[in-house]
Structure formats: C-alpha cells, structure tokens
Amino acid sequence: MQTGWLWLSAFAAVAALAGGAQGQGLSREFYNATCPALQAVVRRGVARAVRREPRMGASILRLFFHDCFVNGCDASVLLDDVPGNFTGEKNAGPNANSLRGYEVIDAIKAQVEASCNATVSCADILALAARDAVNLLGGPSWTVPLGRRDTRNTSAGAANTNLPPPDAGLPTLLSMFRAKGLDARDLTALSGAHTVGRARCAVFRSHIYNDSAADTAFAAGLRASVCPAAGGDGNLAPLEPQAPDAFDNGYFRDLVARRVLLRSDQALYGAGNGTTDGLVRAYAANGTAFAADFAAAMVRLGGLAPASGSGGEVRLNCRRVN
Numbered sequence: 220m221q222t223g224w225l226w227l228s229a230f231a232a233v234a235a236l237a238g239g240a241q242g243q244g245l246s247r248e249f250y251n252a253t254c255p256a257l258q259a260v261v262r263r264g265v266a267r268a269v270r271r272e273p274r275m276g277a278s279i280l281r282l283f284f285h286d287c288f289v290n291g292c293d294a295s296v297l298l299d300d301v302p303g304n305f306t307g308e309k310n311a312g313p314n315a316n317s318l319r320g321y322e323v324i325d326a327i328k329a330q331v332e333a334s335c336n337a338t339v340s341c342a343d344i345l346a347l348a349a350r351d352a353v354n355l356l357g358g359p360s361w362t363v364p365l366g367r368r369d370t371r372n373t374s375a376g377a378a379n380t381n382l383p384p385p386d387a388g389l390p391t392l393l394s395m396f397r398a399k400g401l402d403a404r405d406l407t408a409l410s411g412a413h414t415v416g417r418a419r420c421a422v423f424r425s426h427i428y429n430d431s432a433a434d435t436a437f438a439a440g441l442r443a444s445v446c447p448a449a450g451g452d453g454n455l456a457p458l459e460p461q462a463p464d465a466f467d468n469g470y471f472r473d474l475v476a477r478r479v480l481l482r483s484d485q486a487l488y489g490a491g492n493g494t495t496d497g498l499v500r501a502y503a504a505n506g507t508a509f510a511a512d513f514a515a516a517m518v519r520l521g522g523l524a525p526a527s528g529s530g531g532e533v534r535l536n537c538r539r540v541n
C-alpha cells in the first residue's frame with residue numbers, strides 16, 4: 220500500500236461540483252488598527268523556525284496549501300482530533316505522518332495573542348507565515364489580504380477528497396485545481412513550491428520504479444540510495460536536489476530534465492499538454508516570471524473561502540475550537 224488516498228483520484232469530478240467560492244472581502248489593512256504588530260510578529264516567528272531548520276519553511280508553505288484546498292483557508296487543518304467526538308484533517312491520508320509545522324504556528328499564535336489577544340485568526344496567521352516562509356527561503360514576497368475566520372468544524376474525508384494524490388496525472392490535477400477556480404497557470408506555478416522541501420520514499424516509489432517518464436539515471440540513483448523496492452517508506456529525499464532549501468526555479472529545470480520525485484510533478488511536462496509544457500519551459504528559463512506567477516497564484520489560493528461563508532470565529536488556540 221503506497222499511500223492512503225490514491226484511490227481518491229476518481230473523486231476529482233465530485234470535488235469539481237463542490238465549487239471554489241473566492242473573495243470573502245479580505246483586505247490588506249484588516250488588522251492595521253487592531254493588531255499593528257502582527258506582520259512583524261509572524262515574520263520573526265517564521266524566521267526563527269527557518270533558521271533552526273530550513274525545511275520548516277517548506278513545511279509551513281505546505282500547511283497553507285492543505286488548509287486552503289479543504290473547505291477554503293479557514294485553519295481547518297490545524298484542529299486536533301478530539302477522540303470520541305471529532306476526526307479532523309491531521310490524520311487524513313495526505314496529512315498523517317507527513318504534514319508538519321503545527322508547533323511553529325502555535326508558537327507564533329502565542330506571540331500574536333500576547334500582543335493582540337483574541338483578535339487575529341489562525342487562518343490569517345498561516346497565510347502570512349506561508350508568505351514569509353517563501354520569502355525567507357529566497358522566493359518572492361506579496362501582500363496578503365486578511366480577515367479570514369477560523370472554522371469550527373472539518374473532517375478527514377474532506378482532506379481525502381480535496382487534496383491531489385502524488386500519482387495523479389495531468390487531467391486529474393487540472394480538474395482538482397479547476398474545482399477551486401485555479402487554472403493551468405496556477406497549477407503549474409503553485410507546483411513550483413516543490414522547489415523546496417522533502418518527500419518520503421512511500422510517495423515517490425512508484426514513479427522511480429515504474430514510470431518511463433523519469434530520467435533513467437536519476438531514478439536508478441534514488442532506488443540505490445534512498446528508496447528500496449520494499450521498506451524505507453519514511454526515507455526522505457529533497458524534492459529539488461540542486462538547491463533543496465532555496466526557493467528558486469530549479470524545480471522547472473528538473474521537470475525538463477525529468478529529474479523530479481513525484482508522478483504528479485512530471486505530469487506537468489512531457490505528458491502531451493502544450494499549455495503546461497510551455498509554462499514549465501518559460502519558468503525554467505525565467506525565474507522572475509515564475510516568482511511573479513507564483514505570488515499571484517498564492518493570493519488566489521489564499522482567497523479560497525469556506526463554503527459555509529463568513530461564520531466561524533477567531534480561535535484562541537489554533538488546535539481547538541473556542
């Protein structure tokens with residue numbers, strides 16, 4: 220068994236029906252009067268975590284993606300399970316033993332509460348932290364629209380059906396992103412997040428053992444070093460080996476060279492779609508173009524609104540409802 224949610228590719232069409240409501244009246248000045256220290260506090264917290272462990276920048280960026288793709292950016296992913304009452308997203312297939320960085324968000328939330336108690340949502344903290352993580356790893360910065368509310372409910376099932384699996388082909392990726400109002404350009408640019416961070420053998424084994432699309436020497440090297448045919452599921456490899464902790468356009472050069480870990484990555488290039496092939500080539504040749512498109516796509520990702528609208532609350536502790 221490779222991962223727990225591979226079968227869910229078939230549900231992409233269902234996800235498409237759920238729609239991706241965008242724009243919930245967010246504003247860049249939302250906390251200017253009520254929490255003027257917010258952005259400095261978040262940046263300091265992310266900087267501390269990234270200094271301690273550069274990979275943490277990647278982990279925080281992924282947390283934000285996994286929050287926003289499941290019922291919008293509402294800090295749903297941060298809720299701890301409550302045995303006997305509530306099974307949230309943390310132990311869903313795409314997240315269990317994989318998603319990390321929760322304690323970094325907790326630490327930042329505590330600092331924010333110390334400056335402005337009961338004012339700033341966990342969802343907004345995560346949106347700012349993801350922006351700062353990218354920038355601190357050498358990537359672009361952008362203005363983050365604010366004013367999100369934290370949800371009081373979510374489910375593991377929602378994470379399983381909304382998050383794309385690593386064996387997805389291009390049609391599945393395109394339809395899962397389209398379900399959120401994101402197009403091929405957004406998909407390609409946002410996938411550039413895989414220019415940082417690590418992945419487990421369990422999620423890239425099928426690509427390096429079975430896919431003719433992978434560069435032969437690259438795949439053989441990984442099979443021999445880090446990802447045996449059986450066992451070693453948790454062994455890590457960098458998603459972008461040339462500069463694993465630098466937010467640059469190296470990922471797109473790897474795609475052209477067919478030296479990437481995930482089947483879902485390679486699906487963007489050389490799978491017969493001229494649109495994504497062209498974008499990959501453009502980003503590989505021009506890091507500025509990638510940075511600009513990535514920043515714009517992150518704002519759109521951050522605009523995914525909870526289907527339930529503007530209810531919710533400002534959580535005092537990101538791990539549980541008030």
Ligand code: HEM
Nearest residue numbers: 277278281284317383384385409412416417418419422483
């Ligand atoms: C397009 C569909 C995507 C798929 C199928 C996918 C899948 C994955 C998988 C399987 C991993 C490794 C998990 C593990 O080994 O436990 C991973 C890591 C990562 N993903 Fe994605 N991902 C996608 C898109 C994105 C997007 C849009 C972002 C952010 C904008 C993102 C950010 C990351 C980061 C930064 C990591 C490394 C995390 C770390 O080192 O802790 N991914 N992704």
Ligand SMILES: *[C@@H]1O[C@H](CO)[C@@H](O)[C@H](O)[C@H]1NC(C)=O
Nearest residue numbers: 247248249250251255258259
């Ligand atoms: C609101 O705060 C942001 C971030 O600190 C700052 O860049 C912006 O200029 C402020 N806007 C106003 C109208 O004060």
Ligand SMILES: *[C@@H]1O[C@H](CO)[C@@H](O)[C@H](O)[C@H]1NC(C)=O
Nearest residue numbers: 301303304305371372540541
């Ligand atoms: C179960 O969760 C709901 C929603 O958070 C909460 O209102 C309720 O009090 C919880 N019940 C128990 C027994 O913890």
Ligand SMILES: *[C@@H]1O[C@H](CO)[C@@H](O)[C@H](O)[C@H]1NC(C)=O
Nearest residue numbers: 332333335336337338535541
């Ligand atoms: C923060 O606000 C909450 C809700 O108003 C209150 O229960 C809590 O005691 C406050 N904490 C601090 C440290 O002021």
Ligand SMILES: *[C@@H]1O[C@H](CO)[C@@H](O)[C@H](O)[C@H]1NC(C)=O
Nearest residue numbers: 305371372373374375376377
């Ligand atoms: C939370 O969501 C589940 C699944 O959709 C639902 O059955 C439950 O009633 C919800 N609980 C609350 C407190 O809204």
Ligand SMILES: *[C@@H]1O[C@H](CO)[C@@H](O)[C@H](O)[C@H]1NC(C)=O
Nearest residue numbers: 221424425426427428429448
């Ligand atoms: C490779 O494909 C074969 C045939 O579909 C399958 O039996 C095998 O489990 C796959 N191996 C990996 C590592 O995915």
Ligand SMILES: *[C@@H]1O[C@H](CO)[C@@H](O)[C@H](O)[C@H]1NC(C)=O
Nearest residue numbers: 393402403491492493494495
């Ligand atoms: C490539 O993807 C784009 C964007 O979804 C789509 O419009 C186009 O039809 C696809 N082309 C092929 C050849 O699949």
Ligand SMILES: *[C@@H]1O[C@H](CO)[C@@H](O)[C@H](O)[C@H]1NC(C)=O
Nearest residue numbers: 504505506507508509511512
């Ligand atoms: C790279 O992309 C940027 C932003 O789209 C553009 O302004 C610039 O002209 C491009 N540079 C080259 C060498 O094509």
